[in-house]
Amino acid sequence: MKVTFKLEAFEGPLDLLLHLIDKAEVDIYNIPIKMITDQYLEVLQGMQELELEVTSEFLVMAATLLAIKSKMLLPKPPPEIFVDEGMDWDGMDGEFDPRTELVNKLIEYRKYKEIADHLREKETERSLIYTREACDLSPFVQKVVVNPVEGLAIADLLLAFRKALRKQAGRNRVATIHRDEISVKDRIRQVAEYLQERGGRMLFSALLSEENTREEIVVTFLALLELMKMKQIVCYQHKLFEDIVIQAREEGNLDAVAEIEVDY
Secondary structure (H helix, E strand, O other): OOOOOOOOOOOOHHHHHHHHHHHHOOOHHHOOHHHHHHHHHHHHHHHHHOOOOOOHHHHHHHHHHHHHHHHHHOOOOOHHHHHHHOOOOEOOOOEOOOOHHHHHHHHHHHHHHHHHHHHHHHHHHHHOOOOOOOOOOHHHOOOOOOOOOOOOOHHHHHHHHHHHHHHHHHHOOOOOOOOOOOOHHHHHHHHHHHHHHOOOEEEHHHHOOOOOOHHHHHHHHHHHHHHHHOOOEEEEOOOOOOOOEEEEOOOOOHHHHHHOOOOO
8 A cells, every 4th residue: 555644844944954054963054965966856856755845946056056066066166257257256265156145045934934934923922822802991981060150250151141131021022013904995996907918817826926925816716716707807827737817707897896805
């Protein structure tokens, strides 16, 4: 029976390199590139044998390690070549170190990894704290009785008392309002005069305007009904909801309307 073992998961090739460096307990600024490269390739080989997915990033890093390893085995060229070609040059020991770029990446990656681990620890600590919903504490708040006349002097109270007396004196005033009223008889006479001026025919809307009061409108309707009762006019519409047409009857006598007496 075939048994498959899963290796420790790494987030990327730099994570795997840091793991190998920490496990070997070597200085990150002086990486033994041969030993680390061999261990790195062994891990990749083990992942392939255990049928684990190996991404292209791990293979690129393997190629980079092999390239650095080969450069470390080659004889060192003169310093002038690096200066002319703009390549990295280590001025401390007078030699070009092909591990410099990789070391800088590892240092920066370790810094962000430590920050991520610190944040993860804080998240774990915070997840252990349980809070409850906010409660209404208003019943426990001490009630402070506010003095409604706090800060007022006797002069202020005297002034307010005088204002109240002036308002009370104004309420006792009685005013008489005279309203101009028009009788049904006077409105009948006005309608008769309007019909005579307009040749015995007019529209109902001509009798009213927006300024007329409710009493004036009622009196106008009563006057028209009285004229229809006396057979002096006839009212009709050409169509539904159209304006009412007021027509004087031929057999009527609008001149004698003023002499007619009505009970209201």
